[in-house]
Amino acid sequence: MIFGRSERGKPPVEPVTLKILVAGGFGAGKTTLVGAVSEIKPLRTEELLTEAGRPVDDTSGVEGKNTTTVAMDFGRITLREDLVLYLFGTPGQDRFWFLWDELATGALGAVVLADTRRLEDSFAAVDYFERRSIPFLVGVNCFDGAARYPSQSVRAALDLDPSVPLVLCDARDRESVKEVLIGVVQHAMAYAADRRAAVTT
Amino acid sequence: MSGDGQPRSHWFDDEAGPVVRPYAMTRGRTSHAAQHRLDLIAVVVTEAHADDPEADHMLSPEHVDIVQLCRDAPQSVAELAAELNLPIGVVRVLIGDLVDEEMVHVTRPVPPAELVDENILRDVISGLRAL
Ligand SMILES: Nc1nc2c(ncn2[C@@H]2O[C@H](COP(=O)(O)OP(=O)(O)O)[C@@H](O)[C@H]2O)c(=O)[nH]1
Ligand SMILES: [Mg+2]
Numbered sequence: 001m002i003f004g005r006s007e008r009g010k011p012p013v014e015p016v017t018l019k020i021l022v023a024g025g026f027g028a029g030k031t032t033l034v035g036a037v038s039e040i041k042p043l044r045t046e047e048l049l050t051e052a053g054r055p056v057d058d059t060s061g062v063e064g065k066n067t068t069t070v071a072m073d074f075g076r077i078t079l080r081e082d083l084v085l086y087l088f089g090t091p092g093q094d095r096f097w098f099l100w101d102e103l104a105t106g107a108l109g110a111v112v113l114a115d116t117r118r119l120e121d122s123f124a125a126v127d128y129f130e131r132r133s134i135p136f137l138v139g140v141n142c143f144d145g146a147a148r149y150p151s152q153s154v155r156a157a158l159d160l161d162p163s164v165p166l167v168l169c170d171a172r173d174r175e176s177v178k179e180v181l182i183g184v185v186q187h188a189m190a191y192a193a194d195r196r197a198a199v200t201t
Numbered sequence: 202m203s204g205d206g207q208p209r210s211h212w213f214d215d216e217a218g219p220v221v222r223p224y225a226m227t228r229g230r231t232s233h234a235a236q237h238r239l240d241l242i243a244v245v246v247t248e249a250h251a252d253d254p255e256a257d258h259m260l261s262p263e264h265v266d267i268v269q270l271c272r273d274a275p276q277s278v279a280e281l282a283a284e285l286n287l288p289i290g291v292v293r294v295l296i297g298d299l300v301d302e303e304m305v306h307v308t309r310p311v312p313p314a315e316l317v318d319e320n321i322l323r324d325v326i327s328g329l330r331a332l
Contacts, residue, residue: 011249012275014308016321017242037332043283045241047290074241074279079328083321086242086277106240108313108322174332182329185322192317 015084020184021103023090023128024113025121029141029171030089031073033113036177038075038087046071047099070096072103085181090125100128109188110136111180113171117146119157126158135191139169139180163194239293241279244308247272251304259302263287264295268304275308 022030034042047070073089088103090096104110110129114122122138129136140154151166160166165187170176247268254260254268266285270276276284282292299305316322 012246012272014244014246014275016316017244017277017310018313018316018321018325019242019310043280045279045282046288072279074283076280077329077332079325079332083324083328084277085325085328086279088241088279102238103241106242106310106312108316108325178329178332182326185326185329188313189317189322192314 013081015078015080015082017084017086018108019086019088019103019106020181021088021090021107021110021134022113023100023110023122023125023136024141025115025118025125028113028115028118028121029143030113033111033139033141033169033171033177033180034073034075034087034089036172036174037077037181039078040076042073042075042089044071044073047102070099072099087181097128104128104132104134107134109184109191110134111184112136112138113169114138114140114154114158115143115146116140116149116154117143119154122158126160130161135184135188137165137167137180137183137187139167139171141171142168163191239278239296239307240310241289242277242310244275244277244310245271245281245296245299245305246275246308247305248303254304257302257304260298261295264299264304267292267295267299271305 022033024030031042070091072091075087077085077087079085090100090103110125112122112125112129126136126138138154138158138160140151142148151168155166165183167180167183169180245267251268251272254265260268263285267281270281270284278289278292278296281287281296282289285292287295296305296307300307311321
C-alpha cells in the first residue's frame with residue numbers, strides 16, 4: 001500500500017474498497033438490483049475495444065483503426081467513511097468474457113441473478129464463477145407472472161453445488177437486495193473458512 | 202469497417218457503444234508496466250502539494266480534472282472513468298502520468314483473502330444491515 005506523505009491539513013480518508021459482481025442473462029434484473037441499493041444512480045464506464053474484441057490498454061497500434069466500447073453498470077454503497085462497496089453489473093453477453101476477468105479479479109463474491117423463465121441464461125455465469133472459485137450466490141428474481149418453482153428444482157436445473165446459497169429475491173426491493181448482498185458476504189466468509197480448513201487438514 | 206465486410210452490428214449489439222476513434226489526449230503513449238492494469242476499485246488520491254495542476258503545462262485538461270476531483274475526495278478508477286466520460290484504458294494512462302509526476306498516488310484494493318483475515322467482512326455485513 002502507498003501512504004500519503006505527512007502534510008499540512010487533515011489527509012483525505014483513503015477508503016478500503018470492495019466489489020461484488022452482479023451477473024445473469026439479459027433482462028435478469030442486474031441494473032435494477034444495483035440501482036435498488038446504490039447511493040448514486042448506476043453509472044456506466046466504458047472500455048475501449050478493438051475490432052478483435054480485445055480491450056485497449058493503450059493507444060499505441062490502434063491509430064487509424066476503429067474501436068468500439070462496451071459499457072458496464074456500477075453502483076456504490078458507502079458503508080463507512082473508510083469502507084466502500086462497489087457493485088458491478090457484468091455485461092450480459094459471455095463474449096465479453098475478458099471484461100468478466102477484469103471485473104472478477106479481486107472480487108469478494110458474486111450474485112448470479114436467475115429468471116426462472118430463462119434459467120439457461122444463467123448457466124454461463126454459474127460456470128464462470130465455479131471454475132474460478134469465486135464465491136457466489138444465486139438470486140432467483142421473482143418476476144410477476146413467472147411460475148414459482150421449488151428451490152430444489154431450480155438448484156437441480158442449474159446443477160448447483162449444495163454449498164451454493166440460493167435465495168428468492170426482488171431486485172427492485174432495497175431490503176431484499178440488502179439480504180442478497182449480506183448473503184454473498186456471509187458465503188464468502190464461509191467459503192474462505194472452508195478453504196483454510198481444507199489446507200490445514 | 203471490419204475486414205470481412207460483415208456489418209458491425211453482427212458483432213456489436215446494444216451493449217456496445219458508438220464507434221469511436223482512439224483518444225488523442227494520451228498522445229499514443231502506452232500505459233506503463235508499473236500500472237499493471239489498475240483495478241477498477243483502486244483509489245486515486247491527490248497529493249497535498251499538487252495544489253496548482255493548471256500551472257503545469259505538461260498536463261492536459263483531463264489530467265487537471267483528475268487531480269481536482271481526487272482532491273475533494275479520493276475516487277476509484279471506475280468513478281473517474283464515469284465522471285470524465287472516458288474509457289477505462291484511457292483513464293489508466295492518465296493516472297499513470299500523474300503518478301509519475303507525483304501529483305497523485307494510488308491505493309490498491311486489499312485482496313479478498315486478507316479482508317477475511319482482517320475481519321473487515323464483519324464490518325461490511327453490519328454496514329449493510331444498517332443501511
Ligand atoms: N417484476 C419484477 N420485475 C423486475 C425485477 N427485476 C427487474 N425487473 C424488470 O425487468 C426489466 C429488466 O431489468 P434490468 O435490471 O434492466 O435487467 P438487466 O438486463 O439484467 O440489467 C426491467 O424492466 C425491470 O424493471 C423483479 O425482481 N421483479
Ligand atoms: Mg442492465
